[in-house]
Each structure stands twice: as structure tokens, then as C-alpha cells.
Amino acid sequence: MLGVLRCPNCSAPIEQAHAGRSVCPYCGVTLVDTAAPALRAVRLEEVGAHKYKLIAVLRDHVKLSLGDAKRLIETAPGIIAEGMEERLALALVAALEGAGARASVR
Numbered sequence: 001m002l003g004v005l006r007c008p009n010c011s012a013p014i015e016q017a018h019a020g021r022s023v024c025p026y027c028g029v030t031l032v033d034t035a036a037p038a039l040r041a042v043r044l045e046e047v048g049a050h051k052y053k054l055i056a057v058l059r060d061h062v063k064l065s066l067g068d069a070k071r072l073i074e075t076a077p078g079i080i081a082e083g084m085e086e087r088l089a090l091a092l093v094a095a096l097e098g099a100g101a102r103a104s105v106r
């Protein structure tokens with residue numbers, strides 16, 4: 001599933017680390033794997049009329065506590081999730097919009 005990354009400095013094969021960053025174990029060069037998914041943030045723009053649906057979506061997708069989900073909704077607009085893979089961020093936006101909110105991927 002993961003492609004083999006090679007050090008551009010010494011050509012050694014590199015194990016892929018989390019968040020697309022690795023350090024070459026042979027020469028110590030820091031590498032950024034361009035094949036790694038870009039990490040996104042999701043911004044809640046407008047809460048809409050269905051706050052309780054929205055809380056359910058937040059708890060389900062972002063694994064928030066009830067209190068944290070309520071607080072994010074009360075302080076909207078604002079970033080509600082960071083460091084998400086793009087496909088997960090897009091799924092979250094779709095779920096938020098399904099609950100009557102407006103949201104965007106950053």
C-alpha cells in the first residue's frame with residue numbers, strides 16, 4: 001500500500017513515517033513524502049437550524065465529547081477539525097451540510 005520512498009541524498013530506501021515526514025536513517029536528511037495525503041482542516045461556517053443533528057455529526061466524525069461539540073457550535077464560525085486526510089475532511093463537510101450547516105475544507 002505504501003510506496004517506497006528513497007532518500008534524494010543517498011538513495012537509501014526510507015520507511016514512511018506518520019504525516020508524510022521521514023528522516024533518512026543513513027544520512028539524517030529530513031524528507032517530505034509528496035505521495036502522503038495532504039492534511040486539511042474543516043471550518044464550520046454556519047450552524048444552520050439543526051444544532052442537535054450537527055452535534056451528532058461532530059461526535060460521530062470528530063469523536064468529540066458532547067460538551068466539546070456544543071462548544072464548537074456555540075463558537076462558530078471556526079475550525080472544528082485539523083490534521084484530517086482530505087477524503088475524511090470532505091466526508092465531514094458533506095455530513096455537516098447534510099445536517100443543515102455550511103462548512104469548508106481549508
Ligand SMILES: [Zn+2]
Pocket residue numbers: 007008009010011012024025026027028029
Ligand atoms: Zn539519505
